[in-house]
Amino acid sequence: MTIFSNTTRIPPLIFLTFHLLLLLSLGVLEAQAKCKTGCRLALASYYVWEGSNLTYISTIFGKQISEILQYNPQVPNQDSIPAGERINVPFSCDCLNGDFLGHTFTYETVFGDTYDKVASLPFANLTTEDWVHRVNIYETTRIPDGVLINVTVNCSCGDRSVSKDYGxxxxxxxxxxxxxxxxxxxxxxxxxxxxxxxxxxxxxxxxxxxxxxxxxx
Known part of the structure; x- marks a missing residue:
């Protein structure tokens, strides 16, 4: 058995390898997370298209109509909203995978759905075809009917270095x-x-x- 004395010199490459392994084991060299936490509330500006209503929008976002109305004092307490208007839909802005701020909703597909259609119509361009595709397993042209897919919408919690007046x-x-x-x-x-x-x-x-x-x- 070899015992290193105080005068024994460890080859630099061996020392460097050991040091790197130690840092990795401690998590020091892990990629720095782009976000650490989200925020409780963000809003989605939903462009109301012909045929949509509060009931449909509340189903898409998993929110009660009463919750949505709290952020839309201009909207009368009724289901119908004129096409072409915008309403605010509240949702939580989460730190997803420590990488970006967003919220992943669950959507049940219907006949004829594509990722592009889901992004542009039910979710009113609050996301993109690419974003929907990347968080699901189905091929673009082979999305089954009646299955649950993920739909991720990006959000922001602000930047205190820009302004502290808005949260x-x-x-x-x-x-x-x-x-x-x-x-x-x-x-x-x-x-x-x-x-x-x-x-x-x-x-x-x-x-x-x-x-x-x-x-x-």
């Missing part, structure tokens, strides 16, 4: 004609510069995609 955020799908100035003036009432800082890298002039809008609780 509630809306996931907002842009529609044609809705650019940065429109959103600032009509949808959120916050300065355009602040909107851009909360959505780095987003080109509002595209008038498509998702943005996160600060809202006051």
């Amino acid at each position: 509630l955020f809306t996931t907002y799908p842009l529609r044609p004609g809705e650019n940065l100035s429109f959103i600032a003036a009509a949808a959120s009432g916050v300065p355009t510069e602040l909107l851009q800082r909360y959505n780095p890298g987003i080109d509002f002039s595209d008038e498509t995609g998702l943005v996160f809008l600060p809202a006051r609780g």
